Amino acid sequence: MRLLFLAVLRPHTGNAVTAGRVRDHLEAAGHVCILKDAFDFESPSEIAGLLAAESCEAALALHLYRGGRLLQGLQVPFGIIFGGTDLNEDANQGEKKQVMDRVLEEARFAVAFTEPMRERAQMYWPHAKGKIYVQSQGIATMPNAAFSWTCFLQRSDIKQSADNLRVFLLVCGLRQVKDPLYLVDAFSEWHQEEPSVYMVIVGPEVDPVFTRKVKARVERAAGVRLMGEMPQEDLHALVKNCSALVNSSISEGMSAAILEAMDLEVPVLARNVPGNAALVQHGVTGLLFADPQEFIQLAKRLVSDPVLEKELVANGREYVRSHNSWRVERDTYQQLVRKLEGAAERGGSPRPGQTPRDSPAQSIGCQLQP
Template sequence: MRLLFLAVLRPHTGNAVTAGRLRDHLEAAGHMCVLRDAFDFESPSEIANLIVGENLEAALALHLYRGGRLLQGHGIPFGVIFGGTDLNEDANHKEKKEVMGKVLEEARFAVAFTEAMKDTAEVQWPHATGKIFVQSQGIATIPNADFNWNTFLQQSEIDQSADDLHIFLVICGLRPVKDPLYLVDAFSEWHQETPNVYMVIVGPEVDPVFTREVKDRVRRASGVRLIREMCQEDLHAVVKSCFALVNSSVSEGMSAAILEAMDLEVPVLARNIPGNSAVVEHGVTGLLFSNPQEFIQLAKRLVSDPALEKEIVTNGREYVRTHHSWQVERDTYQRLIGKLEACSED
C-alpha cells in the first residue's frame, strides 16, 4: 500500500527520530511510505495534490493538530499518533481542541504512548473512546563504536581528565517547553564547589529567539556547556559515556532520550512531570526532582552512592527491555496499518 506519513521533521529532534523508526516499521511490512514534513504544507489542498500525484491510498500523522488536520476530507483512510504537544499544550486552546476532535472523528485509529495520555485524550474527546490504542515508544540504541569521548570533551572546552569527570547531559531542542535553563544557575553554583561536575546541553536550535537567550545564559554560567546537535549514533555514544542523563522539560509526551539512556545503562534524573513520571519510577528506574535544589541534592547523592547508581541502571535497562520493545512497536503499527489497508480496499 502507498502511504503518506506526515510528521514534524526538524533534524535531530525526537519527532524526527520517531517518524523515521515508524517509517522503517511500515516499509518492512511491504508498504511504500512517503514521509513528509507537516510544516511544508499550508493547506489541505496541497496535501490533496500530493495524494493524487503520488497515488497515495492511506495516511498516518504524528501529532493531531500539526499533521492530522491536513489529512481530513481527502477520501483516504488515516490514523493518527498523539504527540505530547497535542495533549499538554494544544488541547488547552479552544479552536485547536475542536480541530483535533474533528480529526479524531475521521481517523480510523489513534495511538497514545501511555495509558495516562490515552485517559487524558478520552476525557478531552469522549467520542474517540474505543479507537485509541496504547503503544509505548520502541527503543533501539546504536552508539558509534568509533566515537572519541576525549575529543568531544576538548570540543566542549572541558579540560579535565575523563576519569575524574561527572558529565550531566541534557538532550533537547532549544525551545521554552524543554526548559534547558531550569537547572543552569543551581548547577553552576555546584560546579564552583565541585569543579569536576559539568552540565552539557545538546540539541538543535529550534526557536531562534530562545536559542539566543540560552547561549547568553550558558556563556555566563561556569560548568555549563552548549553543543550543537549531532547524528543519532554519535549522540548515543555521548549518552553512553556521560555520568547521567537529565530531563528538565515543562512537559513531555514520552522522552525517547530518557528511554535510550536507560537502554544504554546510564542513570536518569528527570523533572517530575506526568510524561516523565510515566516512565521513571523514583528511586527504582531513575530519580525525579521537583525543583533545582532537589535536583542538586539527588545528583550529589548519585555521585556519592555507586550502589544506588548500579541499582537504578539495572532496573532502568530491564524496564526498557520489558516495556519498550522495538519488535512489539513494529508489530503494533503493522497491525494498525492493516486496518487502513482493509478500509482502502473497501
C-alpha cells in the same frame, strides 16, 4: 499499499527519529511509506494534491494538530500518533482544540505512547475512547564505536581530567517546553563548589529567538556547556560516557532520550511531570526532582552512592527491555495499517461521527490496549 506519513521532521529531534522508525516498520511489511515534513504544507488542499500525485491510498500523521490538521476532510482513511505537545499544550488552546476534535472524529485509530497519555486524550475526546491505543516507543540504541569522548570534551571546552569528571547530559531541542535553562543557575553554583561536575546541553536550535536566550545565559554560567545537534549514533555514544541523562521539560509525551539512556545503562534524573513519571519510578528506575534544589540534592547523592547508581541502571535497563520492545512496536503498526488498507478497499475514511464497521478495537492483537 502507498501511504503518506506526515510528521515534523527537524533533524535529530525525537519526532523525526520516531517517524523514521515507524516508516521502517511499515516498509518492512511491504508498504510504500512517503514521509513528508508537515511544516512544508499549509492546508488539506495541498495534501489532496500530493495524495493524488503520489497515488497514496491512506495516510498517517504524527501529532494530532501539526500533522492531523492537514488530513481533515480528505477522502482517504488515516491514523494518528499523538506526539506529546498536542495533548499537553495544544489541547488547551480553543481554536486548535476544535481542529483536533474534527481530526480525531475522522481518524480510524490513534496511538498514545503511555497510559496517562491515553487517559488524557479520552478526557478531551470521550467519543474516541474505542479507537485510542497504547503503544510504547520501541527503543534500539546504536552507539558509534568510533566516537571519541576526549575529542568531545575538547570541543566542549571542558579541561577537567576525565578520571574525575562527572558530566550530566541534557538532550533536547532548544524550545521553551523543554526548559533547558531550568537547572542552569543551580548547576552553576554546584560547579563552583565542585569543579569536576559539568552540565552539557545538546540539541538542535528549534526556536531561533529562544536559542539566542539560551546561548546568552549559558555563556555566563560556569560549568554549563551548549553543543549543537549530533547524529543519533554519536549521541548514543555520548550518553554512554556521561554520568547521568537529565530531562527538565515542562511537559513530555514519552521521552526517547530517557528510554535510550536506560537502554545504554546510564542513570536518569528527570523533572517530575506526568510524562516522565510514567517512565521513571523514583528510586527504582531513575530519580525524579520537583525543583532545581532537589535536582542538586539527588545528583550529589547519585555521584556519591555507587550502589544506588548500580541499582538504577539495572532496573532501568530491565524496564526498557520489558516495556519498549522494538519488535512489538513493529507488529503493532503493521497491524494498525492493515485497518487502513481495508478501509481504503471499501472506499475511504468514515464520515465524522461514523464508527468504522471493523474498528481496530475488535480485532487488533493483544499487544495493543484499546
